Amino acid sequence: MEAHMEEKPLVLSNEFDGKKFDKNVKTMWDLLREDKVFIIGIHGMGGVGKTFLATYMESEIKRTKTFKDVVWVTVSHDFTIFKLQQHIAEILKIKLYGDDERERALILASELEKRENIVLILDDVWKYIDMEKVGIPLRMKGNKLIITSRLRHLFLLKLGDHGTPSTLPSQVLDIARSMVGKCDGLPLGISVMARTMKGETRIHWWRHALNKLDKLEMGVEMQEEVLTVLRRSYDNLTEKDVQKCFLYSALLPNPVRRYLLIMNHVDMVLLNGKRRLEEIFDEANVIVDKLINHSLLLEDNSELTMHALVRKMALNIIKENGSNLMVKCDESMEKIPDIEEWTIDLEVVSLANDKIQEIPDGTSPNCPRLSTLLLFDNEIRHIPECFFMHMNALTTLDLSRNDRLTRLPHSLSNLRTLTSLMLNGCSQLKYIPPLGDLQALLRLDISGCFIHVPPEGLENLVNLKWLDMSSNVDLELVPGSFLPSLTNIQYLDLYGCSGIKVEDIEEMNFLECFAGAFVDRENLNRYVQQTRDSAYGPQNYSIHYQDRSYKGHWEKFWNREFLSEKYKCRTMCIKDCEELSYVLPRDLVKLLLKIILQLLPVSFTLK
Template structure:
């Protein structure tokens, strides 16, 4: 009897294990499907994270270690899932239970990684490997005495806070950039300070955003939400290091302790420098020493002017007096001198200079008040652009947040959508866009910032002054709700991008019949938009809701018959888009990275569509015969990873105007049909993937890994006879795993390169004669 109970318990335990084993055995297929579904969800989040990293990554920034670790976890789990999937293809009956258990455990792992990937803060931080990244410096003329004075105060043990004051455009920021770079250089040889921190405060002061900017500069992750706790964390971190904190462009007074900035004193050896247009602000914050930046002298002004125009103009007879008068009208303001000189560069006709002097004088005397007089001088250079489309291109930059580094390609895409670049093929439009940007930079209307551009805050003020009340711009100001309907009356362009708006309620139905552009992108907490919001926007042309959390678009979007561009990129929660049947004017539809499972109804009716992006993991069907109806497509991105979506090669081949194309073919016959159709056509960029329905390979990391330049690319995956494909495509048989080059008839490419990458993967890469200026 004593042995019976242990035996029963053992049998019960064994029975439980057996039942569990049988359950794993029986439910293997269902759990495998669950695992693959979770993997698709995970990779969609990964794609969103990588896209956000690309938008946030700038000079001197790097990906947070937490994000790097998460991406590695995703890579590891994807490898594990691939291994499991391969094992399911050749599985004995006895192994099913064990594998079923592993699948079940892996599902839980994927769920955990998905939760870890819902990052709330910035994905990138300042590069911790350096004390800071030097600025690209502008020409400094005449401010050497001011620079020396500031430096002397910084090196003194008696002064902890210095204010640098002067009117807009006088050169405060330029001087401090030179100071910042000099501090970085000094820190390398003799470390006076452990950290040099630069934070731009700007006109729209928001304490939460300000605290986050300081935290980012300090590489502090995950600030708490309550303002006081955030301040405590910052205060504690700053007290531990000897630092110089430079606050640029401060417009209003604030209490340092409330933000979390400890007051610099002799014992901690730290320094605080701030620039402001008002010495009252400097004194309110507590600066014991204030340095005024004076206007340039006549000689200094002339030297700076000639530095921008070139001294060749001095050789023109009778120009010296006019030149002196024009420099005098600049009133010693470095920004005005640089901008006006930029607009006159390359002009040697005395008549034009004399006319310019008259126009400049009229601009200055037409307005009163210090700031407006500066705007008058700057507007002179704006007016000299003459071409209204180029002027509109310049004005458009003011829709971005103050001091924001604007990606060139993104900006050009907006210009194309707005029609500023007129007509032409995609490559021609981008070439014209880059040409305009180069002109604006060369004329000092915009600043070069690495590969991006920036608009000086005074230039931005000037453009908003010009466009008042037709531009309403509250971009990147920490806005939590949209302005009331009375503020929308006369607006033509509205930008609320990069804010914290969570809902647009039914009470907001603004009467704005002239509104043409509405930018709401990067309001990541935005979940709901009321039906009535678009009710009176009958002239709306551009609607950008990218990287918001909306789950569905209101049906009222279907009535926006003048809409040219509907941009929903990165709206991963989006499941429903209403019928587009009435949107006959629509030329661009971007659904990349959304959660839609079906293409919107009425898509086939959009005969004017020139840009279509359906690159999304969730898309489950592409209706038959929909592509040929879109006869105007220039740039179509239809790369869909899910094998359930079948791309028809003959349908794709009928899109004769395509210049940029990305797509996946499951069948060799479709791949062949499309390849034959594009011979002799002038596509500027395309990525074609040939893969069997079972292939689960992501081509884009391969594309990015092969070459940083843009190029054409073919990739073939899975169970297909690549030798036959290459005979058809390139007229070249694959003989060895070595790279080989082959001609491709009359197709406009420099060369083709065959790359052996894996027994199941061979890539045919075609390098273009000249790199494309744009990507997807």
């Protein structure tokens, strides 16, 4: 704001000053002066300062007389075309007759075109408005349209007391800066906090306020003002699946991989009957995009973050819906919470991305209503045998990426309501108890572990739709053991596991995504020939074969997020074979060959 401060006094409150605001003001002026620009959008989450920037520009346009007039219209949350037309007409002192919106639009457009060189500001737009239907021409001669909305996040601000230098004691000033950081760039939160603490210099008051903010235990004013504004963004998510995805994201650490949200949606949809995975993934990506577009999630280099105050709002909604929860992710805890915190009415527990190493022997939380337990990205070494004994309603268990965990307790075998079990990335995990009683299981991920044999009872998991056993270096499959029973499987990743026969997978009529290695060349050719000649077969595949004498390492060409990409994974990899005569899929995209250094006859059958 320095340049503006030198030219003129501020007309409005200066609590949102700073270099970013100065930059945004300059951008606004550049766009207003650009003849080819007709519509200017100011977007960001609730409370970010959109209306303030628009108000400032309105004041400056009037002061500098850059345009003949500025017309401000606040668009109500429940607006209609008719109401908006009437509102604009009243401000412009135009009479609109009748109820026909098209005729009213013609009158309004004609009047606006007569009034050259004006700026029309539509503030707080919540959904798409067809400007032509309202009667706002998109190319008005010399006129500009400014719209504020919650479509994308916008960072601006540096806290100050109406632009004046701070006179707080140095200790208090340090705490105030920490509080600004806790608000993490959300101007609404800082604004309310600043008004609450204005004039207060006693350090114990500031320490108390910082402690409350650390715990997100905001006062009544911030609760009512901040969370109410943010709640409107959630309420505007009219689709239940989008709301569910948003609430689930509040249970995850920051930043979070997009894939975790995608797979949570996949889990929910798999419960509701048969749908194609590609369709499910497309829908899930659209849902996540909607959360980003509403500024409830922020995206940076494929990582998603949720603002702390937005998370607070989301957790409040979960509680309002009747679910009791314990969320302590990202808190660097080294021990699991005390048993007293595991109350009998708990339904959701998230302890993800902490540093938990110890679960004391004898720990057996009495949580008969617990449905979701997230313990991924910790350092757990040991889980007591009795730990899962009283969690009979558990449906989702995520222990992934606990790379010090070597074995799982037998109480896991009794979780008969479990639908999703994630153990991926537990690189030292050698023992998994029998899973045969977990017949509700839909998704099982034990990739990147250290198991030598598959868990017992997999042949009983007839409802399984997603199985990932990839990247277990020493895992040997016994042909005909459990795979023929999994006739409902849609996603099967056995990358790195050798020993697949055609008979193991030929009855998997719903298989869409497949990665694995066949026991010999004959089985490889038979499988490819069968899928070439049939109407079904995986749309995404990574098929491998290597001569049994070859002792080299596998290389993974399988992208686990392939369904979110336009590129289809259709790959074959053949390594060091003495005889090269293979049938190839018709839709093959990539063929990878590794051949020993000697002259060998090479032939491929393409029909």
